[in-house]
Amino acid sequence: MNRRTMLVGAGALVVAAGAGVAGWRSAVGSMAQYEAFTARLHGQLTTDLEAVVRYATLAANSHNTQPWRFRLEGQAIEIRPDFRRRTPIVDPDDHHLYVSLGCAAANLALAAAATGRPGEASLTADGDGVRYDYVMGAPKVDPLVDAISKRQSTRAEYDGRAVPAADLVEVERTAAIPGVGLALVTDRTRMIKVRDTVLAGNEDQMNDPAFVRELKQWIRFNPRSAMARGDGLFSAASGNPVLPTGLGRIAFDRLFNVAQENQNYARQIDSSAGVAIFFGERPDHDHWIRVGQACQRFALAATGLGLKIAFINQPIEVARLRADLAAIVGETRRPDLVMRFGYGPILPFSPRRPVASVIG
Template structure:
């Protein structure tokens, strides 16, 4: 579920003679994007389409949104959309199934709050996630409001530590059968995990196939982000908006492993802690469970005023997984790594309309 920040020096790349009006026409307006984003995150209504909208606000790798939802009179199924997989960074579809788990966690909260209490049922092979429900009075869900506020904040945080009580709340929120959560707040251990992040980032950025896949999902301006409703919106990483053609050139010439590695080192040093999620087994069923646990952790963190960002390079590069596992005291495959702390609010990522994710 990694969102790469793009260091784009807009000032040095603006073509001579480009007018302000032409520039804005090519990139769109952040004011329009903010209005679009506010509609995506509007308050929940009883309409079942709104329950799906809340489900789609879950995190997912490269913001490909690899899910579909099928609604019946008493159930909502969460299905994988393999047309939106990322085969280079995620060759075994691990992130696809984790994303389904994150969406399912949102779905259960929003459905209950809309007057559809029920339970999530997973098939043994993880091929299907079904939320079965009845109709009743809306329930108060403490994590509901956090669904619209949670974001992957890829910025430096302020370095403040969090209280022991809040660490306990996070540990409780992320607890789930079949999933182990390790929270690291010691600076030396965080720095060691950071070294693995940098090593993984270096390996990925040296892979032309990875860079091509990443570039495919970057949205360099508000217009592109709103038109596609998906992808990695540059402004959500604190970067300037560029016309798409210029952004693609900038990507090739400006993004470097050295600058990105320095950025990751600073960001991890500014964080309050790192969370690592580990499923009991490496299969789709447990990846979905990991996603559910991670999303409840993320929502509780958001409720506590914390920001989060995925730093999944040590789990995406298979050769680094054993070392990460050793560092956190497990022999199993680590599934997700994210940092957390107190930081700024950046523009939110785009989402596709509900109509586009409904159906088989």
């Protein structure tokens, strides 16, 4: 859910590598093909269960690992963790993994109700996933459903415009979930403090070789790789150039550095209208899932209002900074997610795996 950008001198690297145009296109693939690929993923919601699951998988998730599996059992759908897709360095206690399940559960409930399957989501009996039990009934279309296929984490600079107070009230109301607190920060004094904790966390992470190695494993440097894998952090989705995989890894090693990344994050946060910080009542699977549901509903409501969002979770992931972040909004509970929001550009969507690969 929290991602990094990478600015690379693509032109100079291409010349150095001696890559021809035909070889380049063969290595990276076509953005037109990629856009057709994501258009199918984000296509219209139909009434079959596979389409409901497809809409669930469009939820936000950490590193775009998509750490979930769906089980279809009678008139119930379960979302279970896929621990093969853990990120143990950035997420050692699987906090982000369970938040990701909650994000998917929010989408699932909306999509299922819209296709005539109203029901209730609850924690599974073993406390390790989400179960959605439904009955067949009349479709219940929530305005948030339309936003599912449009929501994206937009890792770019925004235009700095303030969000109308009524819209802030609406996103806060939509995100209200029992057991989850939400603090909205829109004044510049506190936003600067949030920014400083993000930069401190980013520096800690980028000075950790294990973190950098793990992050690099999930970067997809070109459309071909993103479509083939169906997961990970696609460079173009952050507004960065596409490169052949081998060249992208070289560029990452040589040009990915603390100073540049901190400058990027500072500009992005300073250009945002505000920051949302989510707090679960307790640090357990149940409340992490609830935080994910609240976060996803916030993001969908924001999308419906023309806003963009992006995660800036470094002070969540670096444990020593959690209390500092919480203190900015007068909290003592562990903060679970940090998200900036504002008005910004449309970027390419992140990839998703085929529905068939996540069911079973």
